[in-house]
Amino acid sequence: MLRLTQYAQGGGCACKIPAADLEAMLAGFGHTPPKNPLGELLVGTETGDDAAVVSLQGDTAIVSTADFFTPVVDDPYDWGRIAAANALSDVYAMGGRPLVGLNLLVWPREGLPYEVAARVLEGGAEVAALAGCHLAGGHSVNGEEPMYGVAVTGVADPAKLMRNDAGRAGLPLSLTKPIGSGVLNNRHKATGESFPQAVEVMTALNADASAAALAAGVRCATDVTGFGLLGHLYKLARASGVTAVVDAAAVPLIEGARASVQAGYVPGGSRRNLDWVAPFLDAEGVPEDLLILLADAQTSGGLLVAGEIPGATVIGELRPPTDHTVIVR
Structure with missing residues (x-):
């Protein structure tokens, strides 16, 4: 049996950049605000929340996130399912509903058959379908370690967002x-x-x-x-x-x-x-x-x-x- 997990140093979300290193890297991070933006940025990088949120007209906000990682299990279909569910979770955590996703795939084309990559994508597509989320294309590159995930766009009511800075004593x-x-x-x-x-x-x-x-x-x-x-x-x-x-x-x-x-x-x-x-x-x-x-x-x-x-x-x-x-x- 093919051991997908042996093709990666880490696995799943455990391969993230450590939190302490990430916070040090982003300390003092700033960027030039966009000119004439179509909507107001409601949730950005300030508190390290789960996704970015931009308001549109009326009671609609756009929720945007991306997540990908190396194999967490050896079965390629299960890995695809897990990675897609993980990416969609950021939208749910903000109180949103996923609308459309784009596949993100890194694949060692000389080390792993494309048939295996197809199974990964099939797993991701199944979970996206269960979520009522369109999965439309994406991007793929050659790399030393296999990685898969999804960039997800969702919608939410800006008055009902769930944020990580809204906790109150007594809850x-x-x-x-x-x-x-x-x-x-x-x-x-x-x-x-x-x-x-x-x-x-x-x-x-x-x-x-x-x-x-x-x-x-x-x-x-x-x-x-x-x-x-x-x-x-x-x-x-x-x-x-x-x-x-x-x-x-x-x-x-x-x-x-x-x-x-x-x-x-x-x-x-x-x-x-x-x-x-x-x-x-x-x-x-x-x-x-x-x-x-x-x-x-x-x-x-x-x-x-x-x-x-x-x-x-x-x-x-x-x-x-x-x-x-x-x-x-």
């Missing part, structure tokens, strides 16, 4: 998917073992969760991907000027994730995530293996919502600011 925190995909993907890459429970989580769309959050009047949310639950929660709490408190025992885990951490299958990205949030974290007494999972670099994770919605697990709450941005108990 509960809910998580819509279990975590641990990074650890299980790392084990899959190392051993070839299959974890269908992780694939099921990663290919599930966040469409229903987003719709439920909007119906409940939620205005603060993010999705949990490469910076892990703790990393994305830290960004949300920092942007909102609050402290986030997490009940570690309440956080749902994918079956086999904790045993895989204890067996040593920990992605480097997950450790880097924990190192990044450590200065702002109070987690006294929490076992290290559980902290690793809370920082685990997820691929196509769930929504983290400031509020309660059907089907989601309440894992903590937002409180007035304290000496620590995130507290885990």
